[in-house]
Every structure is written in C-alpha cells, then in structure tokens.
Amino acid sequence: MAAGSPAGAGGMNAVVMPDGMRDGVAPANGVVAINGLTRRFGRGPAVLDSLDLTIAPGEFVALLGHSGSGKSTLLRTLAGLDPVNEGTLSRPDAVSVVFQDGRLLPWKRVWENVVLGQAGADRRDRAIAMLEEVGLGHRVDAWPLTLSGGETQRAALARALVRRPAFLMLDEPFAALDALARLKMQRLVSRLWARHGCAVLLVTHDVDEALMLADRAIVLDRGRIRTDMAIAPERPRHHADPGFIHLRGVLLDALGVQDD
Numbered sequence: 001m002a003a004g005s006p007a008g009a010g011g012m013n014a015v016v017m018p019d020g021m022r023d024g025v026a027p028a029n030g031v032v033a034i035n036g037l038t039r040r041f042g043r044g045p046a047v048l049d050s051l052d053l054t055i056a057p058g059e060f061v062a063l064l065g066h067s068g069s070g071k072s073t074l075l076r077t078l079a080g081l082d083p084v085n086e087g088t089l090s091r092p093d094a095v096s097v098v099f100q101d102g103r104l105l106p107w108k109r110v111w112e113n114v115v116l117g118q119a120g121a122d123r124r125d126r127a128i129a130m131l132e133e134v135g136l137g138h139r140v141d142a143w144p145l146t147l148s149g150g151e152t153q154r155a156a157l158a159r160a161l162v163r164r165p166a167f168l169m170l171d172e173p174f175a176a177l178d179a180l181a182r183l184k185m186q187r188l189v190s191r192l193w194a195r196h197g198c199a200v201l202l203v204t205h206d207v208d209e210a211l212m213l214a215d216r217a218i219v220l221d222r223g224r225i226r227t228d229m230a231i232a233p234e235r236p237r238h239h240a241d242p243g244f245i246h247l248r249g250v251l252l253d254a255l256g257v258q259d260d
C-alpha cells in the first residue's frame with residue numbers, strides 16, 4: 001500500500017494469521033482490534049509480543065516508547081505494510097498513513113500528490129479543497145521540493161484525509177519540524193481530527209504532544225503495552241494545569257525518565 005493511500009473502501013477488514021491463531025473478531029465498539037499480535041524478524045526476539053489493543057471509532061491514541069520498542073513496527077503492521085507472525089488484526093479498509101518525511105512524489109505537483117491514484121473529473125477541485133483545509137491553498141501547483149518541512153507535512157495530511165479514512169496513522173509526523181512549526185501542526189491536527197472524526201494513532205516521542213492531543217496514551221516497552229492511560233477529554237489543554245503535570249509525571253515514569 002502506498003503511503004497515505006487507503007487499502008480499499010469501507011467495511012472491516014479482518015486479517016487472520018496462521019500460527020497460534022486466536023479468534024480475530026473485532027469487538028463491536030472497536031474500529032481497530034488486535035489480539036495476541038506477535039511480530040518477529042527472522043529468529044530474533046518478538047518485536048511485538050502478544051499485543052492486545054482496541055481503538056474505538058473516532059478515538060485519538062498516542063503511542064509512546066523508547067527507540068526500538070516496536071512503535072513503527074506496530075504502525076506498519078496495522079497499515080498492512082508488515083506481516084503478522086501470530087495473532088489477529090481487524091481494521092477498516094479505509095486507512096491512511098502519514099510518515100515523518102511526508103513521502104510526496106517529487107515529479108508530481110502538490111495537488112496531484114494529494115489525489116494520487118484517485119479517479120474523477122473533480123480530482124483537482126477535491127485536492128484544492130483539501131489543501132485549503134490544511135492551509136496550503138497557495139501551493140496547489142507547487143513542486144514538492146520547493147515546500148518547507150511544515151508545508152510538506154500539510155500536503156501529506158491533505159493526501160491522507162482526502163481519502164476520508166476511518167483510521168489515520170501518523171508516524172512521528174512533526175519530528176523533523178522546528179518548535180513553532182510543530183506547535184502549528186499540532187493545532188492543525190487537532191482541528192482536522194475534530195472535523196473529520198476518524199480514529200487516530202499518533203506515534204510520538206514527545207510526552208507533551210501526546211498529552212495535548214490524545215484521548216489516550218499508550219507506552220510500548222519491548223513490544224508490550226506497559227501503560228494504557230486515559231486523558232481527560234477537555235480541550236484545549238494547558239501545560240500548567242495540575243492534571244496535565246500529573247499525567248506527564250505518570251508517562252515519564254512509565255518511560256523510565258525522572259521528572260526533576
């Protein structure tokens with residue numbers, strides 16, 4: 001599956017894998033459900049180790065963990081880009097992924113990247129509407145290599161959302177941006193999520209980003225879920241709120257980092 005493209009249209013897609021198979025039926029309230037999901041590379045240790053996880057429709061989940069804990073492998077597996085060795089996975093057919101580097105095709109104009117692989121006489125109009133929604137209406141005909149880092153990620157978000165995914169995965173989408181661009185992108189993602197209503201899985205190393213955006217924060221540790229924590233739904237959130245500070249301490253603890 002190409003980055004940002006859907007695997008199909010509508011409906012739940014239950015992927016049942018051969019070894020050690022379990023009953024792979026998604027709970028009625030879950031847009032994504034994995035049970036006993038295990039992933040190994042060669043004869044190495046399990047990178048994902050009997051994982052169970054359910055994501056509700058419209059839920060915003062942040063996924064944290066040290067480098068090598070298995071975050072990207074989980075995301076790639078959920079996207080259908082990586083196989084499952086063991087266990088079951090159910091997810092909607094309509095999923096989109098945004099990676100850290102945007103992954104736009106440099107030989108296609110921005111608008112063409114947004115509606116890549118899509119048919120219809122109104123392709124350009126759909127691309128323009130989506131680009132305006134992400135604040136990139138002035139760069140419709142630009143070449144990707146002339147975009148700034150923030151603009152590239154906006155275009156990647158437009159390409160992901162124009163497909164109306166039920167499930168959107170974001171793999172450290174703002175990691176390469178400066179602090180100001182990052183803040184703007186966080187606010188944009190929050191607005192887009194509220195408007196589009198898709199479930200989101202955001203991989204991030206940034207505890208504050210997780211606490212600002214998500215309904216729930218999960219800490220992965222050597223392929224297992226170490227912490228699965230609900231975040232109070234009130235928004236906007238503020239760094240100085242006692243609740244925010246408390247949850248930051250809990251997450252840093254789960255990550256094995258002391259909060260001085």
Ligand SMILES: Nc1ncnc2c1ncn2[C@@H]1O[C@H](COP(=O)(O)OP(=O)(O)OP(=O)(O)O)[C@@H](O)[C@H]1O
Nearest residue numbers: 041042047065066067068069070071072073074205
């Ligand atoms: N194609 C591969 N072949 C062999 N091992 C791999 C492969 N891809 C990932 N791994 C290993 O799986 C483990 C988890 O990697 P993964 O990229 O999922 O971690 P991560 O939590 O996303 O790390 P980071 O935060 O650095 O991106 C690591 O030990 C990594 O070396």
